[in-house]
Amino acid sequence: xxxxxxxxxxxxxxxxxxxxxxxxxxxxxxxxxxxxxxxxxxxxxxxxxxxxxxxxxxxxxxxxxxxxxxxxxxxxxxxxxxxxxxxxxxxxxxxxxxxxxxxxxxxxxxxxxxxxxxxxxxxxxxxxxxxxxxxxxxxxxxxxxxxxxxxxxxxxxxxxxxxxxxxxxxxxxxxxxxxxxxxxxxxxxxxxxxxxxxxxxxxxxxxxxxxxxxxxxxxxxxxxxxxxxxxxxxxxxxxxxxxxxxxxxxxxxxxxxxxxxxxxxxxxxxxxxxxxxxxx
Amino acid sequence: xxxxxxxxxxxxxxxxxxxxxxxxxxxxxxxxxxxxxxxxxxxxxxxxxxxxxxxxxxxxxxxxxxxxxxxxxxxxxxxxxxxxxxxxxxxxxxxxxxxxxxxxxxxxxxxxxxxxxxxxxxxxxxxxxxxxxxxxxxxxxxxxxxxxxxxxxxxxxxxxxxxxxxxxxxxxxxxxxxxxxxxxxxxxxxxxxxxxxxxxxxxxxxxxxxxxxxxxxxxxxxxxxxxxxxxxxxxxxxxxxxxx
Numbered sequence: 001x002x003x004x005x006x007x008x009x010x011x012x013x014x015x016x017x018x019x020x021x022x023x024x025x026x027x028x029x030x031x032x033x034x035x036x037x038x039x040x041x042x043x044x045x046x047x048x049x050x051x052x053x054x055x056x057x058x059x060x061x062x063x064x065x066x067x068x069x070x071x072x073x074x075x076x077x078x079x080x081x082x083x084x085x086x087x088x089x090x091x092x093x094x095x096x097x098x099x100x101x102x103x104x105x106x107x108x109x110x111x112x113x114x115x116x117x118x119x120x121x122x123x124x125x126x127x128x129x130x131x132x133x134x135x136x137x138x139x140x141x142x143x144x145x146x147x148x149x150x151x152x153x154x155x156x157x158x159x160x161x162x163x164x165x166x167x168x169x170x171x172x173x174x175x176x177x178x179x180x181x182x183x184x185x186x187x188x189x190x191x192x193x194x195x196x197x198x199x200x201x202x203x204x205x206x207x208x209x210x211x212x213x214x215x216x217x218x219x220x221x222x223x224x225x226x227x228x229x230x231x232x233x234x235x236x237x238x239x240x241x242x243x244x245x246x247x248x249x250x251x252x253x254x255x256x257x258x259x260x261x262x263x264x265x266x267x268x269x270x271x272x273x274x275x276x277x278x279x280x
Numbered sequence: 281x282x283x284x285x286x287x288x289x290x291x292x293x294x295x296x297x298x299x300x301x302x303x304x305x306x307x308x309x310x311x312x313x314x315x316x317x318x319x320x321x322x323x324x325x326x327x328x329x330x331x332x333x334x335x336x337x338x339x340x341x342x343x344x345x346x347x348x349x350x351x352x353x354x355x356x357x358x359x360x361x362x363x364x365x366x367x368x369x370x371x372x373x374x375x376x377x378x379x380x381x382x383x384x385x386x387x388x389x390x391x392x393x394x395x396x397x398x399x400x401x402x403x404x405x406x407x408x409x410x411x412x413x414x415x416x417x418x419x420x421x422x423x424x425x426x427x428x429x430x431x432x433x434x435x436x437x438x439x440x441x442x443x444x445x446x447x448x449x450x451x452x453x454x455x456x457x458x459x460x461x462x463x464x465x466x467x468x469x470x471x472x473x474x475x476x477x478x479x480x481x482x483x484x485x486x487x488x489x490x491x492x493x494x495x496x497x498x499x500x501x502x503x504x505x506x507x508x509x510x511x512x513x514x515x516x517x518x519x520x521x522x523x524x
Contacts, residue, residue, distance in 0.1 A: 064361020
């Protein structure tokens with residue numbers, strides 16, 4: 001199976017409005033795309049992608065496989081994904097520990113699942129199927145959580161570690177999601193990261209969140225990807241990098257997308273933290 | 281109902297009960313927290329439709345469009361994770377949407393936007409160079425078989441939909457277009473939209489079904505106007521192009 005060739009440097013989620021800016025990419029040394037946005041027959045989107053892939057390592061990030069779904073994976077969608085991956089030949093492919101499709105209806109959101117032996121078996125079978133069909137070793141990303149499933153019997157870190165052990169997949173550690181979930185569920189992000197199987201991390205995501213009222217006088221953090229990375233998330237990131245060394249690190253900014261210099265500055269901050277670790 | 285069935289059923293239906301066995305960290309039933317997902321789904325689907333139908337959104341206003349999109353999404357949630365194609369049936373739905381019945385041009389404007397999106401995403405193919413036909417004698421030209429470009433679409437409007445679209449899409453050159461046929465295609469990377477002479481749609485349809493050029497023209501049509509429009513827009517593909 002093909003393994004990752006994404007560099008342990010900073011990348012950004014590609015937005016078409018930044019195409020011209022990428023002539024001078026600064027600290028941005030690779031790009032991530034959402035697979036589903038490029039599942040078209042032809043035209044300017046694919047032409048842009050063809051140009052970018054000649055200049056940057058590309059990470060393909062899926063949002064629609066519904067790996068955590070109760071139903072079977074959609075063979076048509078897997079087929080579209082395989083065609084895209086054959087075209088782009090990405091350095092890496094990742095997807096989410098979440099579901100988004102039920103009985104054929106797609107909800108365009110990453111929906112949560114309880115962590116039980118049954119859901120573990122299903123997710124591991126789906127990851128196996130994806131890896132077989134695509135002929136690669138995928139990365140699985142931890143979700144952001146807003147609520148607790150009373151039926152869960154496993155912790156998220158146990159769940160992810162066991163899926164990886166059974167399937168050989170690697171992990172995408174979204175540190176913003178770790179922070180959001182810990183805040184929303186009243187747990188400790190540090191404790192989560194202490195339990196997390198960090199040796200399996202093939203990529204890190206950093207993003208910004210929004211703070212709302214939880215209706216009970218406390219904050220409810222929403223994973224908006226619409227703001228700068230927050231200071232406590234940078235602090236957790238610095239801790240992780242100090243522990244495991246540099247890893248491919250993505251700045252995700254999908255809503256209220258800023259101008260390129262603002263995005264590049266976030267990438268530069270991640271790159272500096274990695275450089276400091278290399279020098280230490 | 282399965283766990284995900286109950287969850288899914290409550291996402292797009294505000295009247296549906298929120299699923300059981302979900303709580304916040306204090307053990308209280310999660311309601312406000314479940315609504316984060318309801319909101320995410322509604323916003324994601326509405327934004328996808330707004331991105332595809334910006335002129336319809338501009339004509340009805342953002343708040344109206346959001347309410348309409350929510351109603352459409354409840355009845356027609358996406359059947360594929362490829363949001364680039366979501367809402368292909370929105371123009372037909374708008375045509376049957378009673379609150380917009382007084383604006384009969386609205387479904388036609390929506391069809392122009394849908395055709396534009398389809399053209400933008402269609403397979404790439406080199407357009408036929410009209411010089412390839414320049415030297416042919418009239419009888420050989422009439423017997424020629426041409427291949428419509430994979431991006432080409434022709435619509436018929438009974439209202440000045442193209443003019444309305446042009447005024448709202450920064451295309452003042454189209455602002456006086458009369459009702460009638462509209463050609464949408466993409467010979468290169470940029471989509472082209474223009475008014476087309478009557479008979480263009482029938483001609484292209486016949487050509488796509490294998491008719492020769494001579495046989496494809498409907499009775500009473502103006503052949504030179506139709507061919508000037510089609511060749512001018514790059515509406516034919518090179519023969520033998522592997523992607524057509």
